[in-house]
Amino acid sequence: MEKGRFGVHGGQYIPEILMNAVHEVEEAYNKYKDDPDFNRELEELYNEYTGRPSRLYYAKRMTEDLGGAKIYLKREDLNHTGSHKINNVIGQMLLAKRMGKTRVIAETGAGQHGVATATVAAMMGMECEIFMGKHDCERQALNVYRMRLLGAKVHPVESGTKTLKDAVSETFREWTSRIKDTHYVLGSVMGPYPFPNIVRDFQAVISKEIKMQMMEKEGRLPDAVIACVGGGSNAIGAFYHFIDDAQVRLIGCEAAGRGIDTLETAATINTGKLGIFHGMKSYFCQDEYGQIAPVYSISAGLDYPGIGPEHAHLHDIGRAEYVPVTDEQAVEAFEYLSRIEGIIPAIESAHAIAHAIHVAKEMSKDQIIVVNISGRGDKDCAAIARYRGEDLYE
Amino acid sequence: MNNIRKVFEKGTAFIPFITCGDPSLDVTKEAVIEMEKAGADLIELGIPFSDPTAEGPLIQEANLRALQNQITTDDIFQMVRELRETVKIPMVFMAYANVVFSYGVERFVATCKEIGIGGLILPEIPFEEKREFDEICKKYDVDLISIIAPTSKERIGMIAKEAEGFVYCVSSAGEKENARFSHIGSMIKKVKKERNIPCAVGIESSSLDHIKELAKKVDGIIAGSTIVKLCEKYGIHAPFHIGNYVKEVKMILTE
Numbered sequence: 001m002e003k004g005r006f007g008v009h010g011g012q013y014i015p016e017i018l019m020n021a022v023h024e025v026e027e028a029y030n031k032y033k034d035d036p037d038f039n040r041e042l043e044e045l046y047n048e049y050t051g052r053p054s055r056l057y058y059a060k061r062m063t064e065d066l067g068g069a070k071i072y073l074k075r076e077d078l079n080h081t082g083s084h085k086i087n088n089v090i091g092q093m094l095l096a097k098r099m100g101k102t103r104v105i106a107e108t109g110a111g112q113h114g115v116a117t118a119t120v121a122a123m124m125g126m127e128c129e130i131f132m133g134k135h136d137c138e139r140q141a142l143n144v145y146r147m148r149l150l151g152a153k154v155h156p157v158e159s160g161t162k163t164l165k166d167a168v169s170e171t172f173r174e175w176t177s178r179i180k181d182t183h184y185v186l187g188s189v190m191g192p193y194p195f196p197n198i199v200r201d202f203q204a205v206i207s208k209e210i211k212m213q214m215m216e217k218e219g220r221l222p223d224a225v226i227a228c229v230g231g232g233s234n235a236i237g238a239f240y241h242f243i244d245d246a247q248v249r250l251i252g253c254e255a256a257g258r259g260i261d262t263l264e265t266a267a268t269i270n271t272g273k274l275g276i277f278h279g280m281k282s283y284f285c286q287d288e289y290g291q292i293a294p295v296y297s298i299s300a301g302l303d304y305p306g307i308g309p310e311h312a313h314l315h316d317i318g319r320a321e322y323v324p325v326t327d328e329q330a331v332e333a334f335e336y337l338s339r340i341e342g343i344i345p346a347i348e349s350a351h352a353i354a355h356a357i358h359v360a361k362e363m364s365k366d367q368i369i370v371v372n373i374s375g376r377g378d379k380d381c382a383a384i385a386r387y388r389g390e391d392l393y394e
Numbered sequence: 395m396n397n398i399r400k401v402f403e404k405g406t407a408f409i410p411f412i413t414c415g416d417p418s419l420d421v422t423k424e425a426v427i428e429m430e431k432a433g434a435d436l437i438e439l440g441i442p443f444s445d446p447t448a449e450g451p452l453i454q455e456a457n458l459r460a461l462q463n464q465i466t467t468d469d470i471f472q473m474v475r476e477l478r479e480t481v482k483i484p485m486v487f488m489a490y491a492n493v494v495f496s497y498g499v500e501r502f503v504a505t506c507k508e509i510g511i512g513g514l515i516l517p518e519i520p521f522e523e524k525r526e527f528d529e530i531c532k533k534y535d536v537d538l539i540s541i542i543a544p545t546s547k548e549r550i551g552m553i554a555k556e557a558e559g560f561v562y563c564v565s566s567a568g569e570k571e572n573a574r575f576s577h578i579g580s581m582i583k584k585v586k587k588e589r590n591i592p593c594a595v596g597i598e599s600s601s602l603d604h605i606k607e608l609a610k611k612v613d614g615i616i617a618g619s620t621i622v623k624l625c626e627k628y629g630i631h632a633p634f635h636i637g638n639y640v641k642e643v644k645m646i647l648t649e
Binding site: 015016019159165169172176273274275276279286289294 | 451490518542549
């Protein structure tokens with residue numbers, strides 16, 4: 001496959017002004033990815049700071065309640081900062097330091113990537129600025145406070161739909177105006193090469209651990225791995241080491257919002273078409289003239305009109321399935337997992353739970369499903385309460 | 395060969411940029427006619443895009459204002475067709491890759507040829523990704539304009555070697571205008587070392603002094619935001635003011 005391509009997807013569709021910056025990241029990554037010192041430092045931070053490996057928990061009550069496949073939950077919600085995002089942030093920050101950068105910038109949707117970036121920047125003593133859609137700042141106000149508490153400057157983005165896609169655009173613009181001392185810690189498996197590869201490699205620790213833990217607990221591979229997909233970083237992380245194991249079903253759950261037959265959806269594979277945006281060729285929600293659609297989901301972290309190029313390719317070749325999950329289904333799953341397992345998942349991860357509930361019932365008791373709980377749901381409680389009609393504000 | 399390069403043969407060319415459809419396509423049309431009358435050498439027509447990631451706030455807003463009027467690529471093609479009944483100077487499109495890609499690259503470029511658009515500027519298509527557009531542009535004799543930036547450094551040679559029409563030199567948005575002018579000279583020198591092709595520089599300033607100073611170093615000046623600013627300020631009365639501004643600039647350039 002051509003460098004930086006996943007089938008027809010991927011590439012480096014960015015302004016000339018950023019090309020050398022992206023090449024610099026690529027060179028640094030190639031230099032350090034197999035470097036023993038780099039990997040020792042990465043592993044130490046993963047273990048000592050993040051709390052890896054994250055647990056693979058057998059959800060006994062959920063399994064018994066559904067009466068089908070055995071369900072395991074990969075607990076990325078137990079990581080420091082409460083989501084999988086920190087896996088990638090630590091990796092990229094170590095890279096940024098080695099590249100001599102003193103300042104990092106990042107986009108954030110729900111705020112999980114922003115919080116992770118602000119956290120690691122504080123720990124490493126780097127300057128940090130976060131770009132977040134104004135609308136998302138409002139629906140995730142607590143995370144905005146967290147980032148400020150951690151010493152980051154948060155810029156509410158006022159352009160466009162004031163959500164994740166606009167935050168990504170604004171962070172690229174910011175990078176264009178200040179490249180020399182600044183690294184862009186892209187938060188998902190998207191954007192121009194080499195970001196989809198770098199982010200995937202740092203997130204792949206998830207599937208590496210699942211595989212090991214599964215062999216220890218069950219002595220075999222799972223029958224299905226299920227994860228939610230916005231840009232797709234937790235999903236690719238959970239899928240990656242299973243891609244060559246054809247017997248393992250890989251299922252990505254897209255945010256259908258109010259339904260894929262409405263305009264208020266963010267289900268890219270189910271409603272989008274091939275396009276070029278944010279540095280990559282992939283599938284995007286767009287109109288017939290290529291204008292990017294103003295997508296919608298209850299989950300700020302999945303509220304993005306595109307999907308990472310590797311997912312687009314896994315879809316094309318039929319290796320992974322991408323299914324739509326509505327707001328209502330996700331909220332029900334959010335409540336269900338809280339009640340039945342005492343685990344409040346992020347509303348993003350609740351999309352994966354919703355589909356797992358459905359799939360588990362259709363599978364037999366000797367089959368195994370792993371669901372990636374990409375983040376914890378504390379940040380979502382107020383919004384879900386309001387969705388259910390309660391007058392609760394943070 | 396199309397007539398874009400000829401624009402640079404009679405002194406420093408002035409290339410105004412305008413976002414199509416802001417505030418309406420009728421105003422854009424009238425503005426283009428005024429700009430030709432005032433002596434503009436080439437006009438860069440921006441096709442509005444929902445997410446113009448390579449633009450600052452001013453042109454972003456212009457894009458969104460245009461799209462609020464439900465303007466489509468086909469409407470813009472139709473506007474150019476109508477303009478071509480009288481307008482003789484060359485015109486190029488500035489478009490985001492997805493607008494061209496979703497229309498079908500060949501269908502888009504063939505239409506450019508048909509309606510008399512001589513060049514295409516794609517700000518998100520760097521040298522490494524140009525092939526899928528360039529081969530079709532060559533087939534229809536539409537110049538795919540290459541872009542260089544102050545950060546391009548050693549890339550300039552490779553880009554210049556394969557450039558068509560003219561080289562578009564951008565300056566990084568984070569720097570002060572006068573600081574930028576200092577790299578322009580060395581950027582252009584690198585281009586000319588590789589190939590004798592005209593170099594036009596995009597500027598955000600509307601200051602006539604800046605233009606005068608810059609004119610000595612470059613083959614063309616692209617007014618990035620001045621015209622857009624006038625559209626925002628004067629709305630349907632913008633064409634008159636745009637015409638006057640272009641006249642003033644041309645006077646300085648032909649002094």
